[in-house]
């Protein structure tokens with residue numbers, strides 16, 4: 064074995080007959096795979112499925128082992144190959160669970176029929192009562208069309224489902240909100256808007272997620288205008304909130320004013336345009352951006368930003384650089400200017416590794432694992448739902464950014480996402496800002 068073993072779990076189906084698993088074990092051993100834990104997942108009359116942990120030297124050795132097992136014949140088959148991350152996703156990450164337990168017939172009659180009919184009638188008479196007698200006001204739809212899943216591009220909504228389930232877990236854990244993924248098989252703004260409008264009554268808010276640009280802009284604007292519940296595109300505003308908080312945090316530590324700094328935005332899609340707008344709303348006087356797409360550049364100009372000619376130019380002339388292109392390794396270490404603040408926010412892989420940027424002279428550097436909209440969206444929706452507001456306004460977003468900044472420990476760029484205080488602080492600040500703006 065090498066010092067970094069390649070450990071995978073093989074999900075293997077064998078006809079339920081003595082000796083079959085011995086054949087599998089022999090095939091693995093013959094190719095020098097090391098069998099670890101064996102878990103029987105299912106024993107049926109016809110077949111048995113086991114989860115077998117196998118340690119190899121590399122992927123090539125594992126491929127050979129899988130081939131050898133499949134070649135045994137007699138119905139023996141590797142059904143799936145799993146690893147730690149895949150295992151955490153087996154069966155999905157979320158599950159709709161009842162809040163009340165039914166232990167008796169009395170419970171059944173209270174929770175379901177005939178008792179429930181009375182609650183229906185109460186709501187029929189006064190629809191506002193649904194706020195109290197259903198979970199609607201604590202449920203947020205996580206809507207995607209799958210066109211910009213992280214930086215993986217247009218991989219479709221089903222392939223994007225693990226991200227949506229992840230957002231639902233974060234909603235639950237950090238804000239006590241039920242997040243329900245909604246996968247759309249259309250990206251046409253008319254159809255998306257129409258669909259969301261038709262289902263919105265079951266939700267207290269709408270989180271748009273990983274919907275690519277430019278159609279995300281029209282979809283969000285129209286839904287905000289046409290629905291009477293909070294709507295927010297996370298990749299735009301959740302990201303902008305966290306980008307503002309982290310740049311303010313870096314400026315505070317460096318003793319410089321954000322407003323006086325030159326900010327360069329690389330990639331002006333959903334995240335990049337919203338970050339640029341947020342920076343300008345906060346008072347950044349020189350906001351410059353680049354993108355490969357002419358229309359993306361036009362949009363920045365319309366909002367009052369300026370454009371640069373090249374990546375090299377933006378790197379050479381910006382005090383703060385933020386990148387949201389989805390392109391791993393786009394920023395080369397030799398482009399980094401000493402003392403620069405660099406936020407390379409693309410997931411799953413950054414435009415430059417923070418360590419490489421710091422080594423090249425950056426004063427602060429972070430990637431999308433640290434500076435991530437997980438610090439924003441749970442608390443923003445908790446605050447908006449608590450305030451029973453119908454809109455998420457710019458004031459609420461700025462309040463969220465300042466709450467993240469205030470929750471940041473000295474020496475850190477942003478708070479730890481598992482610090483429960485940060486989500487509570489964001490929620491409180493957003494609720495307060497919502498209440499102030501409704502006065």
Ligand SMILES: NC(=O)C1=CN([C@@H]2O[C@H](COP(=O)(O)OP(=O)(O)OC[C@H]3O[C@@H](n4cnc5c(N)ncnc54)[C@H](O)[C@@H]3O)[C@@H](O)[C@H]2O)C=CC1
Pocket residue numbers: 211212213214215273274275276297298299302305329330331332333334335353354355356359386387388389390393408409410411430431432434435436437
């Ligand atoms: N850390 C965080 O919390 C977040 C990170 N992101 C990341 O940001 C990235 C972009 O996401 P979205 O804005 O939603 O996607 P998007 O598809 O709307 O925008 C990407 C933009 O980058 C531009 N671009 C691509 N390659 C470029 C290059 N070589 N030079 C200049 N521009 C280039 C595209 O033309 C497009 O305008 C993704 O990797 C995503 O994971 C997005 C939201 C939150």
Ligand SMILES: CC(=O)C(=O)O
Pocket residue numbers: 212213214273297298409410431435436437
């Ligand atoms: C974090 C996130 O929303 C993204 O990378 O798309």
Ligand SMILES: [Mg+2]
Pocket residue numbers: 213272273297298
């Ligand atoms: Mg996203």
